[in-house]
Amino acid sequence: MPGALSWGIIIFLVFLSIWHPIICAVLIIIFDFYWIIRTIYLTTLLVMAHKKLSQEKNIDWLKRCQDLPSKKSWYDIYHLVIFPVYKEGLDVLRPSLEALRQSYYPKERMIVVISFEERNGQAKDNAAALEEEFQGVFLGYLSVFHPDGLPGENRTKGANATWAAKKAREFLGSRGIKYEQVIVSCFDADTCVDEQYFGCLSYYFLTSPKPHQASYQPIPVYNNNIWHAPSFARLVEISASFCQMIESMRIEKFVTFSSHSMSFKTLVDIDYWPVNMISDDSVVYWKAFLFYKGNYRVIPLYITVSMDVAYASNFFKTVMLQYRQKRRWAWGVENFPFLVEGFLHSKGISFIHKLRRSFNLLESHVTWAVWAFIIMVITPLPILLGGSFFSQMPIGYNLPRITGMLLNFTLGSSLIWLFLSRAILPPRPKEVKWFKNVIMFLEWAIVPLIILILGSLPALDAQTRLMLARYMKFQPTDKSRTRGS
Amino acid sequence: MRLRREYLLLLRKRGSISAEQRIRVLLFFLSVTIFLTGLPIILSFALGYKFDRRTLKFTKTGLIVFRTQPAGANVYLNRQLLDIKTPVTLTELLPGNYNIMLVLDEYYPWINDVRVDANRVTRLEKIILFPLRPDVKQLNRYNFSSFWVDEAKEDIYYIGFEENSIYSSDLHGQHYRRLANFTGLTTKPLGWKVSPDRNKFLYFNTNQIGFSYFVLSADMDKRRPSFIINYPLGKIIDVFWHSDSYHIIIVGENDIEAMEARPHSRPVFLTNRNKKSGAVSYDISTDTLYFIDSQEASDGNTYDNLYKLELNSRNFLSMLDKNNLR
Helix, strand or coil: CHHHHHHHHHHHHHHHHHHCHHHHHHHHHHHHHHHHHHHHHHHHHHHHHHHHHHHHHCCCHHHHHHCCCCCCCHHHCEEEEEEEECCCCHHHHHHHHHHHHHCCCCHHHEEEEEEEECCCCCHHHHHHHHHHHHCCCCCEEEEEEECCCCCCCCCCHHHHHHHHHHHHHHHHHHHCCCHHHEEEEECCCCCEECCCHHHHHHHHHHHCCCHHHEEEEEEEECCCCCCCCCHHHHHHHHHHHHHHHHHHHCCCCCCCCCCEEEEHHHHHHCCCCCCCCCCHHHHHHHHHHHHCCCCCEEEEEEEEEECCCCCCCCHHHHHHHHHHHHHHHHHHHHHHHHHHHHHHHCCCCCHHHHHHHHHHHHHHHHHHHHHHHHHHHHCCHHHHHCHHHHHCCHHHHHHHHHHHHHHHHHHHHHHHHHHHHHHCCCCCCCCCCCHHHHHHHHHHHHHHHHHHHHHHHHHHHHHHHHHCCCCCCCCCCCCCHHHCC | CHHHHHHHHHHHHCCCCCHHHHHHHHHHHHHHHHHHHHHHHHHHHHCCEEEECCCCEEEECEEEEEEEECCCCEEEECCEEEEEECCEEEEEECCEEEEEEEECCCECCEEEEEEECCCCEEEEEEEECCECCCCCCCCCCCCCCEEEEECCCCEEEEEECCCCEEEEEECCCCCCEEEEECCCCCCCCCEEEECCCCCEEEEECCCEEEEEECCCHHHHHHCCCCEEEECCCCCEEEEEECCCCCEEEEEECCEEEEEECCCCCCCEEEEECCCCCCCEEEECCCCEEEEEEEEECCCCCEEEEEEEEECCHHHHHHHHHHHHHC
């Protein structure tokens, strides 16, 4: 349905620009005006989220936990951290584990599971090397190997993470640790947590009402190699971080994305992550949402987890890499049929609530797929295809001026994005020249090109594949630090 | 408002409603309000409607687009100076006739009555304002009889039949130089043409064709001598260079012939002509001669027809060969 809707909108507007260019122009102006209002609204939310991130940046969260009333003891909490790994090597995994070791939280309350794919030949060697370094640092350090081809499974990150969670469950059982005491964090292999992350997570877990009925979502930033990444890859990832910051302000629509945390009890109750779907990070939220009959939410944590900007050895490979990564993200559209089917079998959620959540999900994916097309491809069509009659009408004359004026106004908000992007950047490494600052400033000029190529196109591609039942296979983004630094 | 209340209640039910969320809800409804109030204004402007405060109704309007060369002219609408300069668009004009005057110092004003129709754009985008004192500049330095502007090479050729000299300059009169002296004909030439390779030129009267090669003034001694070919058989109407810069096409009163541009060359007959004064045109890009000739039809009447004679290299050479053999 999302694919049909997106294509329907695009094709409808193309034909309308030929047959009824005036109606098409009116629709374009309505959409453009809606888009500028939306951009201003969302940019304001971004500024608010950024302010909150700045405010909470320097908080000593562990101390806050310690200051909590005694009945809510932070020390009863165990943190289970799962890293599903496929091809990532030691150059990626070691900094992630090092960040855990450096985190400002008692290590005897942390259990780390590195879950390798058994089909990866390097897995055993990497596991042995990391065990040598990190065994004994945490309460538990497990290296597990996810067998290939288990019944009902596809080759997805969720299947690997589920295998790791089941192994961790055995570990917890052997230590007599209750699931209610455990918060599980499922991180991408390149995720480096902020040193206050677990303190912040514990605080929100302990202070939130019904903490088991919530996921906890940090702000993902892509700072690990951002100074070495090519301009457009950097811009795409900064935009992704900003989108997450904006979403964190829209809590009624907020869904887990990438690295996230949740109650282990809830994870067991909902039968772990999906083992046959690509967008495991968001589907796990919907599984919990359906399990708790709509009484499940995502609590934003205004603390960052840092990951890698995906890029390759040359420009075109990087474009393809980014395109595939964004297409995989856009494959989250598979949540829609999953959710609708879930709603059909769920009786405890009101019809209005079902309708609203379904609409939000559908609208966000359809908008993702069509907005850049409408603004950059459809907008000039009435002028190009409308003929002399259209050009003699006031709207034919005014359309490019109004849309140009509106979009220039939108570009103004890009300046705010630019300045905020500077604020979330890590310090410039010594080996990077100061001139890179200038490039990072100028690179925002290529935003219009990026939004079409790496914005709408991958989303439309993903929706079309889902519509035609050409299901995607999980293609992990190649992450290796050696090419960048 | 009911929706907002429900939404706030929902947030309260979930246990927390932070200051940020309150601001966000306010922002959301502010955005919706701006959208709903701003959209009719933008759409009415886009569609060419104007809100009439007196009648409280939307009225259809039209607009005029002005673009002048040069830009920057003051605009008078019905004799009233507007605070704008061209290029400009006058919007929200009620249908009717408007007196428009575009005024720029040192240029003739452009004055016209322009009709504005409802829901229509009147485009006046090709207005040229002519200068009061046109910028006229002398290019030649010596007497001359005729000139030819070579647009392709951006040169001007000047020929003086009194002094029998030919000069050239660029389009601004710079790089003025003598190209050749040539031998005069028995009577004043009817025409002259520079060869496509720009190395020589021909000049002709009714029964003589002269050729002269261009040489830089400093190299006058090295120039190849000019020569004249007599053409006593018929009256010459026109002569054209072939694109190879070696052959010429001679259109006479009675026939069309080709000839090599060298001393003692002999013309080769191509075709005859019944009509002595019909128009002739030569397309050098395809080496095709177009000419009018009269032919008698089966009904006994004589009609003028346009004919085409292709003289591109292959056809032309085989024709020359055949005719030479003959």
